[in-house]
Amino acid sequence: MKNIAIKDEKVIVDGQEVFLFGGELHYFRIPKQDWRERIQQVKEAGANMISTYVPWIFHEYEEGVTDLTGTSRPERDLHTFLQLVKDEGMFCLVRPGPYVMAEIVDHGVPTWFIDNYPEAVGKTSVGEIHPTRVVSYSHPTFLEKTELWYEKVCAVIKPFLVTNGGTVILFQLDNEVGMFHWVTNQPDYNASTLQEFQQHLTTNYNEQSFQETFRIPFGDIQSFAENMTKKPEAIYAHALRNEFGLFLRQHYKRFIEHLKQSAEEKGIDVPFVVNIHGFHGIDILKRGTMYPIGISQLLETAKIENTLMAGDYYIGNIEYDSYVDIVLANAFTKAIQWKEQPLFSAEFQGGSIHDKPKLQPTTFDLTTRLCIADGMNGVNYYMFGAGENYENIGLFGRRHDWQAPLTKSGQKNPHYPVIQHIGKMLQTFENSLLQTKPVVDTHLGFYPDYYMTEFHDEHTKDMVDHIQRDRETFMANGIAKALRVNNIIYDAINVQDDDEIDPNKVSSLWMFSTEWMDENIQRKLVLYLENGGKLILFPTIPTKTLKNVPCTILKDYINVNVKETKHRVFGQIDQADNVLIDRADIYETTDGAFAHIEDKPDQVIAFEKQLGKGQLYMFGVGMDHGFHYQNDIIVELAKRAGIQSRFTLEEELDITVRSSPEKGDFFFLQNFDEFKKTTTIAYDGTTLFGGKEISIPMRSGLMLPVNVPLHEDLFIEYGTGEIYETVQQQEEISLTIKMIQREEEFVFRSSSWKPVDTKGISIEEVQEHTFKVLISTTEDTASIRFQPAFANAIQP
Known part of the structure; x- marks a missing residue:
């Protein structure tokens, strides 16, 4: 049994601070016999978490007939999948809806529900079924059927909660609430929603304020809510648009609170997640300028206790002219979220449903680095493994390739090693990095x-x-x-x-x-x-x-x-x-x-x-x-206004720093252009990295630690290449370096360890217990070995 806490922008499990680095893996799209191998492949990429939707439509394929253990089809065996995730030592984010989207027919809500209970489906202003067939969130029939679904699915999930010694660390409530209404410019005018709006008006307005605001008699408030709202007149249209938007924020919050309470009553006692939508496509380009619409819709939802807001980040092929969309998404999400929670993306672009645009490996590298630089302490790549839509549940047909890092057959696509490199760096520096926060001007x-x-x-x-x-x-x-x-x-x-x-x-x-x-x-x-x-x-x-x-x-x-x-x-x-x-x-x-x-x-x-x-x-x-x-x-x-950058560079690069008085600094450099750039770096007037010029290849980035502990009594004062693996044996520590410069320069400090001369490496003790290490090699990687500085320095 473990406890989980959210504190100081970190997830803490049994006192251990964790950087969540995960991948979306849909068990219901992968042959059951391949589940363990896929989980292991995600883990091999440096991940510590598996995320999955649990689609209601797939498991309750007929009303009242629910299979969560694989009796009707092996791929419905959620129980075994969670057990495998646990066996592999991974955390799990479960996302049981009721909505999941995920390119599934009716977005995961059973088609039988929408067909059999049309009164519970959203309505347009003229009384027709909403063009997306989205349900009316507060309709009692929908909530009743959702309650039955939660009873069944939570019974499977509960034993696997981290708090019960299992694997499930987070539980997502619904998905992208309000998105369908925004993209169609069609609010839900179901009678149950409009009745709720009337209650909102009577709670927030008295007779005088109502009449002054909307310029109609207070006695017409019921007709106003149920009828006039559908086709506003000019005299009150602006006030109505504003008030209805404020109401919908509360409406969405109440829906999420209902789901949260239902899950808690069924024993779910881990933190909850709410997903924010909003990135949009323009032909082969993607932008995030509308993402704050999703934040706005879920503004009140963000106030729910023990609930993490998490962004859907789909930027396409990130470039110089779009990367600030990600910066703003990070800043605005952080501005409204619970102050203790980490900045987290539950759907961080790991591919795309369409094969156009073709996503380049560099975009996964740059986007991840940029978000971590801005303080993100949780990333879940969506998707991580391709698959197949069984039993005609796919909106786009049988195939579900998604340009994922892992193909349907388990082959590794070119961006897999890119993600893996970052995952290994995070494993190396997790403890120190989590103590740091971005420095802002x-x-x-x-x-x-x-x-x-x-x-x-x-x-x-x-x-x-x-x-x-x-x-x-x-x-x-x-x-x-x-x-x-x-x-x-x-x-x-x-x-x-x-x-x-x-x-x-x-x-x-x-x-x-x-x-x-x-x-x-x-x-x-x-x-x-x-x-x-x-x-x-x-x-x-x-x-x-x-x-x-x-x-x-x-x-x-x-x-x-x-x-x-x-x-x-x-x-x-x-x-x-x-x-x-x-x-x-x-x-x-x-x-x-x-x-x-x-x-x-x-x-x-x-x-x-x-x-x-x-x-x-x-x-x-x-x-x-x-x-x-x-x-x-x-x-x-x-x-x-007395504001200026703390950095001095010779090239146009994005550069930020995450800093901690105790754990040092991490400098992040991103080159969004398609040519190599070389620069020295000064920070607050102090020249860094010994004044050495640092080259950043085209469309890539660097994470460079300064005065950061690597091991007990072994510190890196600075380095020009990326350390992405640390291995300790009884009397040796080995660091693996990704070579970036023609000659990499590192300075280490330790009274217990000293670097070992090997081929291609020169060592100089620049002062007592401080060593400059120069590495020259034509290989892509290099290793630096450390041994005890004196006999018996390391106890067996």
Whole structure:
């Protein structure tokens, strides 16, 4: 029997801190006789966890007929699969739905349920079955049948919980809640959902506030909820869109809470997982700019106790112009999740259902490194093993190849060794790495309501399109990208949290704004400035709430008027002339100005102003990061607020550091370009790695430890190559190195161990107990051996 805890952004099992490194393996798509071999192959890649969906549709193939032990088909034997995972010493994340998606017919909910109980299926505004056939989450019939499914599946899972001496470490509740409604622009108008909405309205509004907000009599509230909601009128459409989105967050939360309570009643006492959706495809490209829509939908769900929020990360072939999508996904997820939980991706791109685009091995390497650099302490590759859809459960037919690291027959695809290398590095440095956290220079403000744009109607479409266009162009593809490509590292804060923004913790804040911002957020920003914060507000000052009614609290505090707004103009920003600007607000002030329309210094578009104890940097400029000269503009804007990168490089590379006072530092370098780059590295003014130039091959990365313990009384002060394996025998420690440079240089410190001269290795004791080791070889790998520094140093 073991206990499991979530603390300080780590998973802790029986006091042992664990970096979760797993792979999705669907037992129901793999011949039973191959299960053990596939589990072993995942383990061989350095993984410590197997994840699997448990599809309701596959196990309860007829209503009331459920097979979880393989009596009707061997591949239904969940019990044996969990036993094999346990036998191989692996953890397991189980995901029993009720929804699993996973390219399964009806997304994992039994077809018999949808066909036999149409009253429990989601409805469109005209009363038709929802185009995705998604159920109505709160319908009592659906919850009743889900309860019966949970009774059966939890009975199999419970003995295998880690807390019962088994393998199951996490239990996922449903999957991608709200996704079907967003992608179709079709909320659920089932009567049960609308009744719940009416209860929401009566709880949150009295007669006066209801009538002031929606401009209809309070006596019509039932008709409003059940009928007017389906086809809004212009007079209340904006207020309704906003309120219905707020309601749905609570609706989704109640559904997940119901599932959690049901599982707990059946003995499930491990932490729970909720999956966030949102990456999207554009032909052969994938982006994450809409991922925060999923975060917004599940904002209230994130507050459920003992529940980990986990992202679905599908970036396609990551590149220079898309990698910041991952950075923002990490920052925004962390901003809303339970503060003790690790940043975790339960579906981390391990392939793709389609063979287009063809995913390159480098993308798995770069994406994983980038996320670990940003603080991720849990990665589950989806998929890891290909398979076959039995009994016609596949949405795309019989084949389920998924460009997975392991083919259907168990062959290893080219990205398998890439993942394996990272897995082995994590095994080597797990203990030290888990003590470190990313070092950040500044913060972004994450405003979830700006992503509550999953629905619109004819009256609200313009507003939704406006918000979506500006947040993608001026924030995600604009300032957020410009900051990161200049290695100004940021985290994010959820500005909708109840807490004030503390300038002692958030000394500077970059806040994207549209003309809409609710009163409470405007007041929070005013208070932040009053208390001494540095606020970079861009590209406009809000003047309305998200219900589209006037609200000028922030504008009045700043005490400035906008004369006009211009589009596609040229400006002068500090010393940068002829800057192409997509949109610019022109202010009735010249005090503190540092940008204006080109050749028109009286047409000010950016200024700074002391307000309270703080400082406002009003950057009334909207532009995406489309030209390299914009780098200097954003770097100089950051400097105005006392923000600058801690790194000095000669090449354009992504570089971050995870740091711990006790366990040292891990420097992460990513080269997203298709040519090798070579640079020296300085951090906070100190030259690193002995001043040696470091080369990073095209489309690859490095994880370089500095002052990190490798073993008791054996430290690496620095190294230019990657150590990915450590083996100790009684009187010898052997390190395996992946060769990157023509000559690798390492410095080790120990009073108990000394490196051994071998072919291709030269050793110099640069000071007492400190050894410089140079390695020259044409091989891809090399080994450094250590033996006791003196007789009897190591006890047998």
